[in-house]
Amino acid sequence: MMRKCHLNTCPVGIATQDKELRKNFKGTPEHVINYFFYVAEELRLIMAQLGFRTLEEMVGQTHKINSNKAVNHYKAKGLDLSSILYRPEAYRKMTVRNTEQQDHNLEEVLDFTILKDSHRALYRKEKMNLAYPIKNTNRTVGAIISNEISKIYGHLGLPEDTLSINFTGSAGQSFGAFGAFGLTFILDGNTNDYLGKGLSGAKLIIKKPAKADFLAENNIIVGNVCMFGAVDGQAYINGIAGERFAVRNSGATAVVEGVGDHCCEYMTGGKVIVLGKTGRNFAAGMSGGIAYVYDPENKFVNGLCNTETIEFEKIYGEDAVDLKTIIAKHVLYTDSKKGAELLADWDTSLKNFIKVMPTEYKKALLRLETEEPMFEELTIA
Numbered sequence: 001m002m003r004k005c006h007l008n009t010c011p012v013g014i015a016t017q018d019k020e021l022r023k024n025f026k027g028t029p030e031h032v033i034n035y036f037f038y039v040a041e042e043l044r045l046i047m048a049q050l051g052f053r054t055l056e057e058m059v060g061q062t063h064k065i066n067s068n069k070a071v072n073h074y075k076a077k078g079l080d081l082s083s084i085l086y087r088p089e090a091y092r093k094m095t096v097r098n099t100e101q102q103d104h105n106l107e108e109v110l111d112f113t114i115l116k117d118s119h120r121a122l123y124r125k126e127k128m129n130l131a132y133p134i135k136n137t138n139r140t141v142g143a144i145i146s147n148e149i150s151k152i153y154g155h156l157g158l159p160e161d162t163l164s165i166n167f168t169g170s171a172g173q174s175f176g177a178f179g180a181f182g183l184t185f186i187l188d189g190n191t192n193d194y195l196g197k198g199l200s201g202a203k204l205i206i207k208k209p210a211k212a213d214f215l216a217e218n219n220i221i222v223g224n225v226c227m228f229g230a231v232d233g234q235a236y237i238n239g240i241a242g243e244r245f246a247v248r249n250s251g252a253t254a255v256v257e258g259v260g261d262h263c264c265e266y267m268t269g270g271k272v273i274v275l276g277k278t279g280r281n282f283a284a285g286m287s288g289g290i291a292y293v294y295d296p297e298n299k300f301v302n303g304l305c306n307t308e309t310i311e312f313e314k315i316y317g318e319d320a321v322d323l324k325t326i327i328a329k330h331v332l333y334t335d336s337k338k339g340a341e342l343l344a345d346w347d348t349s350l351k352n353f354i355k356v357m358p359t360e361y362k363k364a365l366l367r368l369e370t371e372e373p374m375f376e377e378l379t380i381a
Helices: 029-050 068-072 110-117 119-124 143-156 300-304 317-334 337-344 346-351 359-370
Strands: 128-134 163-171 183-191 200-207 232-237 250-256 268-274 288-294 310-313 353-358
Touching: 110 119, 110 128, 110 143, 119 143, 143 183, 143 200, 200 317, 232 317, 250 288, 250 317, 268 317, 310 359, 317 337, 317 346, 337 346, 346 353, 353 359
Parallel strands: 128 163, 163 183, 183 200, 200 232, 232 250, 250 268, 268 288
Antiparallel strands: 288 353, 310 353
């Protein structure tokens, strides 16, 4: 009921190894063991009544389900389950349970080629630069590499820019997913959905192809739900992103030149800078982090932003310096014309930026500033 079984913080002391929390459990381990024995015994009785010897035999046997009780129940009166429970003749002759392992065809994925080529960077921490073509069937590029880095070095990963890889083409879904510290992915081209999903420290640079003559700030370059659940890292996107950009972002910094609907939805941390237009419902359920939106026409403030959990602020002091620094990095990495134009007349540009600040997050930061530290600093003589 507490939804904490996976966190080792079970308040009643059952689903935890914490010695203090385990004291909250009033029974004994034998009681829990006994409970599961009784569950198994009752299941065995039900199986015997149905004529099954094993759980595997029960899979798919929908003809054993009495749907009349559900249909006659006052909450589901008239509900017809026959279409769901119907068993075609061909289905009856087939195996309806899992009998073989799924082949994910991972042997030929691009990550294993990169792993082989980047041995010195991954295992000796030597800086390396590599280059590969990429296509939309190359999915989750970077996830396997990041797994290897985390196995060796933990969440801290490698030093910044240890392994820099230049890609050319159209990347598949989840490009840079779970990217670890030390990775820098530079893509001349575009990506599908879920760019930077679960980003964990890597640097992602997406820019329009050098030969392209279209205006980056007017064209979509990455798909939907980019930076979903990102924890740390950076993303610089030379173009527009689809819908639900940075949903549940909890620590990454991202610069993008336009977004669709629902940007920063349920965001809890990090920074998002939008240098162009936004869609509707910006910041819905946003409880943490900061967003900066360039809004010279005041369209964002007047209707496009969901103001239930946020407030607008002017940008000055350290905020202004930080914003300018991040945009300068965006220009450096992507050669963004939009970013360069804003920096060229920065005093005017700054006045047209809006800071989106979650109300409760702001209160929490103020409390942290005013509260006395829990522990006094130790002075070592």
